[in-house]
Amino acid sequence: MVDRYALGSLLAAILALAALYKFFGKGNGRGESSAGNSFSPSSSSSFSTTTTTTTTTTTTSINRECRSKNGGGDDVDIIIVGAGVGGAALAHTLGKDGRRVHVIERDLTEPDQIVGELLQPGGYLKLIELGLEDCVEKIDAQRVFGYALFKDGRNTQLSYPLEKFHSNISGMSFPNGRFIQSMREKAASLPNVRLEQGTVTSLLEGNGTIKGVQYKTKNGEELATYAPLTILCDGCFSNLRRSLCNPQVDVPSCFVGLLLENCELPHENHGHVILADPSPILFYRISSTEIRCLVDVPGQMVPSISNSEMAKYLNTIVAPQIPPQLQSSFIAAIDKGNIRTMPNRSMLADPHPTRGALLMGDAFNMRHPLTGGGMTVALSDIVVLRDLLRSMHDLNDAPTLCRYLESFNTLLM
Numbered sequence: 309m310v311d312r313y314a315l316g317s318l319l320a321a322i323l324a325l326a327a328l329y330k331f332f333g334k335g336n337g338r339g340e341s342s343a344g345n346s347f348s349p350s351s352s353s354s355f356s357t358t359t360t361t362t363t364t365t366t367t368t369s370i371n372r373e374c375r376s377k378n379g380g381g382d383d384v385d386i387i388i389v390g391a392g393v394g395g396a397a398l399a400h401t402l403g404k405d406g407r408r409v410h411v412i413e414r415d416l417t418e419p420d421q422i423v424g425e426l427l428q429p430g431g432y433l434k435l436i437e438l439g440l441e442d443c444v445e446k447i448d449a450q451r452v453f454g455y456a457l458f459k460d461g462r463n464t465q466l467s468y469p470l471e472k473f474h475s476n477i478s479g480m481s482f483p484n485g486r487f488i489q490s491m492r493e494k495a496a497s498l499p500n501v502r503l504e505q506g507t508v509t510s511l512l513e514g515n516g517t518i519k520g521v522q523y524k525t526k527n528g529e530e531l532a533t534y535a536p537l538t539i540l541c542d543g544c545f546s547n548l549r550r551s552l553c554n555p556q557v558d559v560p561s562c563f564v565g566l567l568l569e570n571c572e573l574p575h576e577n578h579g580h581v582i583l584a585d586p587s588p589i590l591f592y593r594i595s596s597t598e599i600r601c602l603v604d605v606p607g608q609m610v611p612s613i614s615n616s617e618m619a620k621y622l623n624t625i626v627a628p629q630i631p632p633q634l635q636s637s638f639i640a641a642i643d644k645g646n647i648r649t650m651p652n653r654s655m656l657a658d659p660h661p662t663r664g665a666l667l668m669g670d671a672f673n674m675r676h677p678l679t680g681g682g683m684t685v686a687l688s689d690i691v692v693l694r695d696l697l698r699s700m701h702d703l704n705d706a707p708t709l710c711r712y713l714e715s716f717n718t719l720l721m
Contacts, residue, residue, distance in 0.1 A: 422565030431684030452479030
């Protein structure tokens with residue numbers, strides 16, 4: 309029997325496509341950004357590459373003014389922890405509005421993930437609204453116009469309801485790492501945005517307010533940086549969010565990821581969903597030569613890769629259920645041996661209102677990746693936060709900032 313949780317998540321995502329026009333109205337799809345202060349790109353930005361390790365959460369009490377000097381000696385308005393999709397997009401957005409932003413990311417090398425590779429049309433509209441659409445232009449991104457559903461030898465197509473939008477609007481799929489690096493580079497091009505590699509070890513708290521973070525640099529030096537506002541965008545594995553919310557993480561299944569090369573999808577420019585037993589299988593093109601396959605495996609335990617149990621499971625249980633056009637490439641990908649796994653996490657938002665700090669992205673809440681909505685939600689939340697903060701000239705006005713943060717959490721709940 310098909311896993312009910314996974315199937316329910318998938319059907320919810322498909323039904324959500326029909327609501328796209330309701331949410332985005334009759335615009336032509338070209339969202340305009342009205343940022344007050346923009347900055348010319350700088351060609352001198354560079355990335356560090358030394359890897360540091362994650363540590364457990366602590367909150368350190370301090371007693372000092374919110375705005376202070378960071379590790380580089382610069383005034384800071386906002387600290388962002390994490391430079392994934394959400395953190396990088398947020399850094400560019402707030403930097404473009406004139407905020408002085410310090411981003412601390414554990415590893416600034418290109419990520420290598422099997423999820424976060426399909427952006428729904430609603431997310432692409434938000435990318436345009438944030439002025440980040442060029443981040444998909446040079447990474448061999450592929451347009452996505454809808455889904456193809458397969459079950460018991462039959463198939464049908466479901467198209468996104470994009471008739472009211474400009475012809476350039478669609479979903480987009482791409483290698484996750486290329487997309488993130490493209491956004492990091494754009495954020496780092498702003499002179500008032502500083503990207504630094506390091507591991508945040510604790511939030512710094514004084515009189516009930518988060519005033520900054522303590523972190524370890526790529527060279528192992530312990531530093532502190534302070535700002536009126538700290539935003540945690542450190543992803544689904546966040547070690548810091550426990551200070552700001554009550555995380556109840558559920559892991560209903562795991563994804564097994566494969567990369568198929570030099571083959572054709574039955575319906576190009578569409579995500580492919582096979583309603584298989586025991587749970588769905590996904591295929592979608594992420595570049596002109598690569599197709600991502602994600603096999604949903606119910607439960608938290610998956611067959612072992614090291615002893616070839618996983619290869620056996622994929623060959624005997626999964627392969628017979630996928631479209632014939634993809635079977636040979638699927639088996640070749642198994643034989644190649646680059647099989648990846650990742651737990652699928654879901655978590656309801658349950659924040660503790662905290663002065664001076666905010667959670668965003670997967671650190672705040674998560675939905676099953678089968679819905680394909682995570683990046684769209686993150687980009688939409690960034691638009692909401694940007695619009696709220698635009699009316700605040702001085703983030704050191706703590707009472708007003710607190711009200712704005714409460715409004716943000718209320719809007720998202």
